Amino acid sequence: MDKIELQKRTKRFAVDVIKFVGELPSNRAINVLVNQVLRSSTSIGANYRAACKGKSTADFINKIVIVEEEADECIYWLEIMDESGLVQSSKTLVLRDEAKELTAIFTAIGKTAKENQRN
Template sequence: MDSAELKRRAQKFAAEIIKFTETLPSGRALNVLCTQLIRCSTSVGANYRSACKGKSTADFINKIVICEEEADESIYWLDLMEESGLVKPELLIKYKQEAKELTAIFTAIGKTTKQNQKDKK
């Protein structure tokens, strides 16, 4: 997967999360969970775009780690929606799967970049 495709995928994930949260009922707790989920899911793509413009390898790695953390945080909020019983598990499956895949992708990118940097020294 090239960087343009990953940018599109991360943006699509954020857009789908935004649309999904708009379909959910309003309530104090669910509103908070949705806000947190929107923040971290949109941060994945924003930080990846920033990483691609990184000023150095260290800057790139830093931002990739943030992408990984934000994708993983998305899983947390989705899990909490399920565990709290506020959202039916079957509605969350595809979003959890995509968040897990994005987490794995950014983890792999970070590890590879760190190893490549180490090998150059």
């Protein structure tokens, strides 16, 4: 997967989360969780774009680590939605799977970049 495809994929994930939360009922707990998952999901693509424009390898690595953390945070908030019973697990399953894949992708990118920087 090249840089452009990954940028599109992270944007698609953010849009999918936006559509998902738009269908949820509103109450205090859900609103807090929605805000958190919206912030982390939209941050993935934004920070990946920033990483692609990094001024140095160190800058790229720093931003990729942030992307990895945000993707992992999405998993957390979606799990909280499930485990609290506020949202049916079946509704978050696809999003959780994509967040896990994105986390794995960005973990691998970060690891490779760090190894390349050492060499």
